[in-house]
Amino acid sequence: KKLLSVSLLGLAIAASAAQAQEDQIRIGVDVPYEPMEYRTPDGELTGFDIDLGNALCERIGVECEWVVQGWDGIIPGLMARKYDAIMSSMTINDDRREQVLFSDPYITPPSAWFAPEGTDIDATNEESLAGMTIGVQRGTLQDNYVTDMYGDVADINRYSTADDMVLDMESERLDILFLDYPVGKSTLLDSEEGDYVVVGEMLTEPKEYFGDGFGIAFRQRDEALAEQFNEALAEVQEDGTYDEIYNRYFGG
Ligand code: ARG
Secondary structure (H helix, E strand, O other): OHHHHHHHHHHHHHHHHHHHHHHEEEEEEOOOEOOOEEEOOOOOEEOHHHHHHHHHHHHHOOEEEEEEOOHHHHHHHHHOOOOOEEOOOOEOOHHHHOOEEEOOOOEOOOEEEEEEOOOOOOOOOHHHHOOOEEEEEOOOHHHHHHHHHHOOOOEEEEEOOHHHHHHHHHOOOOOEEEEEHHHHHHHHHOOOOOOEEEEEEEEOOOHHHHOOOEOOEEEOOOHHHHHHHHHHHHHHHHOOHHHHHHHHHHOO
16 A cells, blocks of 8 residues: 555656646846846846747746856756756857757857947957957857967956956956957947947857857757747747847947
């Protein structure tokens, strides 16, 4: 008799776990990364990824449960099943494809260099960056690129969050920083804290670093889940939902 009730309990637990999985998808995200993912003054998550992710979940018929996770641990957190997807401005590239399965790209912004107006740095090459202090978010493709290209000539300051990096720029501890263009635009170009400019070219190449746009990442085996997201993405692109969200964050 006891054995029976124990196994029934097991069944009930298994059933409720399956239930939770059906109604909810947990998505890992590193904030703040304005305007992609950040918090409103009253602490609510918002941003392009959040709104788009919620629209995709709605389409699939589930609820997105956002799980905040530092960038450093964002892929390990997926592997450890802390959440089932990552939607965090993560660029699709070959290195990461070895670890995770990506959705189709949902936006494809360049990377850009940002410096205070009146900077001496007039181009981004070894000569003009020599001896400069460059800021990047640790573990991003921007970190990889700057480390490989300028690691020998410049000082690189690596930050665990993008806003710590922006604060150091505002307090003049950095000469220049390198990050996804929309984030530098929102946190530096559009900010009241000082006057900043884009220096040199915006980069989308080489692909080895700059990849193929931002994608939602899944565990390799979760092909069916990735497929659901791809279908939902195509639908919201078709019916105007995507454009509406895009204009909310990037429209004029
Ligand atoms: N797009 C860059 C990369 O994939 C940086 C993304 C950082 N995202 C974030 N939410 N902090 O490496």
